[in-house]
Amino acid sequence: NAGVTQTPKFRVLKTGQSMTLLCAQDMNHEYMYWYRQDPGMGLRLIHYSVGEGTTAKGEVPDGYNVSRLKKQNFLLGLESAAPSQTSVYFCASSYRTSGLLEQFFGPGTRLTVL
């Protein structure tokens, strides 16, 4: 099992450019999440999905869009990149359960917007 994978690992964009980050998981998890991690801020939830074809906003959704067309994939799009979106982006997935739930994280994508 590869677990949670993310592509690309690194990317540099110019202001105004667009890009898509891909997250894939092979654990048959129902839930998937996108976070960003900035110094002094901790991880913050951007968007999440509780199943194929469904998405929901998290804590910091502005400037991002997501899609979950297949259960194993969760895409994060930046329509018009801004320097404030320079960050490390982590994707995570988890089982659906009514109790405690562990999230499994991908290795992250380091994005710099100039």
Place this chain on the structure above:
Amino acid sequence: RKEVEQDPGPFNVPEGATVAFNCTYSNSASQSFFWYRQDCRKEPKLLMSVYSSGNEDGRFTAQLNRASQYISLLIRDSKLSDSATYLCVVNGGTGANNLFFGTGTRLTVIP
């Protein structure tokens, strides 16, 4: 007010020492609590869940105080390999699937 607050440290301790981390959370409806570990430039990984009665996993002990909305992590007999950032994590409320992460407490274990 942040959902989860932690002392950022850094904590520098000698091998074999006992070290304790604390965190507070603001949402009294939170029901799920965790400690995650994050190594430098790596992804977070679950260290342990935190149960109401407190729980232990080897050298690690987690405690929860719901009345004070306070979570702790105790590491005994610190090893060099324990050097990492420890993230306090709580869920967003009753039945909520979203998690809130603290900024983390950095630990360095010194030989």
